[in-house]
Amino acid sequence: xxxxxIKEQSPYLLQHAxxxxxxxxxxxxxxxxxxxxxxxVIVSIGYAACxxxxxxxxxxxxxxxxxxxxxxxxxxxxxxxxxxxxxxxxYMDAVQAxxxxxxxxxxxxxxxxxxxxxxxxxxxPQPAYGRPSWMxxxxxxxxxxxxxxxxxxxxSEQMVQFLRNASKQLAASDKGxxxxxxxxxxxxSLLRLADKEKGGFGNAPKFPGTMAINYLLNHxxxxxxxxxxxxxxxxxxxxxxxxxxxxxxxxxxxxxxDRDWLAPHFEKMLYDNALLIVSYxxxxxxxxxxxxxxxxxxTITFIERELKDETGGYYCALDADSEGVEGKFYTWTYAEWxxxxxxxxxxxxxxxxxxxxxNWEHTNILHVAGNLAQVAHxxxxxxxxxxxxxxxxxxxxxxxxxxxxxxxxxxxxxxSWNALMNAALTKAGRTLxxxxxxxxxxxxxxxxxSSFNHADGLKHTWKGGxxxxxxxxxxxxxxxxxxxxxxxxxxxxxLLTEAIGLTEQVIAxxxxxxxYFYFTPASSREIPVRKVDVYDGATPxxxxxxxxxxxxxxxxxxxxxxxxxxxxxxGGQMSNAVRNAYSYAWWAGLTQCSVNNMKxxxxxxxGAEEASxxxxxxxxxxxxxxxxxxxxENPAILKNKFSPNNLSIFVCSEEACQSPVxxxxxxxxxxxxxx
Numbered sequence: 001x002x003x004x005x006i007k008e009q010s011p012y013l014l015q016h017a018x019x020x021x022x023x024x025x026x027x028x029x030x031x032x033x034x035x036x037x038x039x040x041v042i043v044s045i046g047y048a049a050c051x052x053x054x055x056x057x058x059x060x061x062x063x064x065x066x067x068x069x070x071x072x073x074x075x076x077x078x079x080x081x082x083x084x085x086x087x088x089x090x091y092m093d094a095v096q097a098x099x100x101x102x103x104x105x106x107x108x109x110x111x112x113x114x115x116x117x118x119x120x121x122x123x124x125p126q127p128a129y130g131r132p133s134w135m136x137x138x139x140x141x142x143x144x145x146x147x148x149x150x151x152x153x154x155x156s157e158q159m160v161q162f163l164r165n166a167s168k169q170l171a172a173s174d175k176g177x178x179x180x181x182x183x184x185x186x187x188x189s190l191l192r193l194a195d196k197e198k199g200g201f202g203n204a205p206k207f208p209g210t211m212a213i214n215y216l217l218n219h220x221x222x223x224x225x226x227x228x229x230x231x232x233x234x235x236x237x238x239x240x241x242x243x244x245x246x247x248x249x250x251x252x253x254x255x256x257x258d259r260d261w262l263a264p265h266f267e268k269m270l271y272d273n274a275l276l277i278v279s280y281x282x283x284x285x286x287x288x289x290x291x292x293x294x295x296x297x298x299t300i301t302f303i304e305r306e307l308k309d310e311t312g313g314y315y316c317a318l319d320a321d322s323e324g325v326e327g328k329f330y331t332w333t334y335a336e337w338x339x340x341x342x343x344x345x346x347x348x349x350x351x352x353x354x355x356x357x358x359n360w361e362h363t364n365i366l367h368v369a370g371n372l373a374q375v376a377h378x379x380x381x382x383x384x385x386x387x388x389x390x391x392x393x394x395x396x397x398x399x400x401x402x403x404x405x406x407x408x409x410x411x412x413x414x415x416s417w418n419a420l421m422n423a424a425l426t427k428a429g430r431t432l433x434x435x436x437x438x439x440x441x442x443x444x445x446x447x448x449x450s451s452f453n454h455a456d457g458l459k460h461t462w463k464g465g466x467x468x469x470x471x472x473x474x475x476x477x478x479x480x481x482x483x484x485x486x487x488x489x490x491x492x493x494x495l496l497t498e499a500i501g502l503t504e505q506v507i508a509x510x511x512x513x514x515x516y517f518y519f520t521p522a523s524s525r526e527i528p529v530r531k532v533d534v535y536d537g538a539t540p541x542x543x544x545x546x547x548x549x550x551x552x553x554x555x556x557x558x559x560x561x562x563x564x565x566x567x568x569x570x571g572g573q574m575s576n577a578v579r580n581a582y583s584y585a586w587w588a589g590l591t592q593c594s595v596n597n598m599k600x601x602x603x604x605x606x607g608a609e610e611a612s613x614x615x616x617x618x619x620x621x622x623x624x625x626x627x628x629x630x631x632x633e634n635p636a637i638l639k640n641k642f643s644p645n646n647l648s649i650f651v652c653s654e655e656a657c658q659s660p661v662x663x664x665x666x667x668x669x670x671x672x673x674x675x
Contacts, residue, residue, distance in 0.1 A: 020067035048410035049267030199238030211585030250298030312447035419478035
């Protein structure tokens with residue numbers, strides 16, 4: 001018999017719709033019931049591609065006895081963290097404060113007033129891993145609620161104050177100043193954290209670290225720091241060679257469980273792949289290495305093939321599991337390898353790291369363990385023949401793999417992640433000169449604007465033609481940024497004007513008095529504390545992206561107060577960016593551009609598009625370029641800059657626009673001048 005979740009859109013919630021637990025979706029109804037019945041609330045948070053979420057569901061939430069105890073003593077809410085990131089952020093902060101760690105599934109025990117008083121992550125059916133069983137924890141929480149409720153209420157009030165203070169402290173301005181030395185200190189901080197042998201940052205688990213990689217690539221560009229370039233490229237090469245990258249189908253898994261990038265957590269997320277496309281595009285722009293172009297092309301092909309809705313949007317993720325086994329779809333037993341690879345099984349076994357006993361849990365994860373030159377040398381074949389046979393084998397393996405039972409698809413669409421993907425398509429299209437990618441970006445932007453818009457404002461999620469849940473600040477921030485990038489690439493000044501309008505809306509609806517932005521709009525009453533996020537997690541800090549948006553839109557709209565707000569926000573995070581560069585890498589990159597004097601180039605008249613593309617292709621991460629081939633007076637920066645019969649290129653900084661030049665190379669020299 002189905003529970004209330006059967007009416008929901010989220011694949012994660014629908015996975016739990018037939019649990020014997022009497023789940024409620026997030027909303028007022030559940031808390032009203034808890035208030036009326038004087039019961040504590042369990043808020044259980046996860047997402048569709050989460051392996052341990054599936055494990056706990058099977059072990060506990062599908063258990064009739066466990067479910068009966070939960071239903072009798074608690075009001076139970078199931079939350080998709082991707083649908084309600086504000087809820088996830090709040091309870092994650094609380095659980096980390098209580099236990100010192102977090103993760104998913106996240107299980108918070110909450111008062112009817114929505115305030116957390118205890119919580120943790122995965123709990124086993126029997127005591128293990130140094131933690132109690134789920135049933136033991138439930139019994140303890142029931143006892144505390146009934147016998148110590150006054151203390152719980154008092155502690156919950158203290159928790160609310162703690163969360164409010166924590167948010168204020170994160171966003172407190174320290175009025176930092178930034179110089180070339182600041183950029184060098186940030187690079188040194190990242191390089192101290194870097195794994196200089198295997199690539200990436202830290203030991204294990206290893207996440208892609210795309211924003212840190214982008215910083216190092218740009219640091220090399222600005223300061224010719226060879227160590228920064230070496231670490232960035234080592235990281236990109238190691239990921240592309242590793243099991244974290246799908247060697248047959250393209251696309252990256254979420255992270256590697258080991259230092260060597262061999263064994264991933266096999267779920268594939270849209271946001272990771274979008275951010276990685278940007279990093280490989282930056283690397284290609286600096287090095288012209290054809291390998292990076294291949295990775296970009298293969299990753300976009302994967303996304304178009306496996307994460308694209310027929311209407312034009314992009315889905316969230318592919319699950320890690322199939323047939324109840326993590327990674328089963330992607331891995332190969334030795335017998336499967338021999339049967340499928342046929343005559344080439346011995347030729348390429350070493351190249352792909354195939355072992356008879358398996359290289360991971362008695363099966364094999366394909367990765368690049370050798371090199372083709374070695375294969376050619378040992379086999380006596382010409383390199384061209386080896387390359388041809390490798391590509392043929394990959395097609396054969398991919399075709400055979402496609403016959404397997406596929407991992408589930410989380411087929412909802414999020415505005416924030418779709419905006420990241422749109423920016424990735426624009427970046428790849430412009431960097432590679434690929435008109436097909438640019439056309440995809442333009443068509444996808446139209447889809448986002450039509451699908452997520454609603455009479456009462458932007459929405460956060462979309463599925464099956466229905467958009468719902470009020471948009472958060474990251475939805476707005478990433479969409480504005482994607483609009484700016486696409487406007488720069490296409491000359492669509494309507495998009496630039498829309499981005500300026502959305503910036504005004506963010507300022508009106510999300511502003512915190514200290515100049516940062518709350519994650520939720522002022523109208524939101526769903527959680528007891530409005531949070532301010534300033535650090536980068538798996539996706540960029542919305543505040544950092546908004547600081548960049550404010551500078552660009554402030555320059556284009558001639559809104560000096562926006563430029564000053566951007567600088568104030570950046571100054572407030574300077575010490576964080578130096579001390580913890582990995583977690584503040586977008587702020588660090590904005591610092592880098594600011595130190596090198598952020599500029600805007602405006603190209604107008606005959607050949608304006610070609611000149612703007614030349615400026616972009618000369619790799620200027622501190623420059624926002626726009627062009628117009630017809631006369632526009634809006635945004636304000638375009639006023640009196642159009643000459644129909646000539647090419648005019650204006651280089652603009654916060655102080656003023658310099659006299660126009662008519663040769664792109666001359667403008668590029670001006671843009672590269674140090675402050």
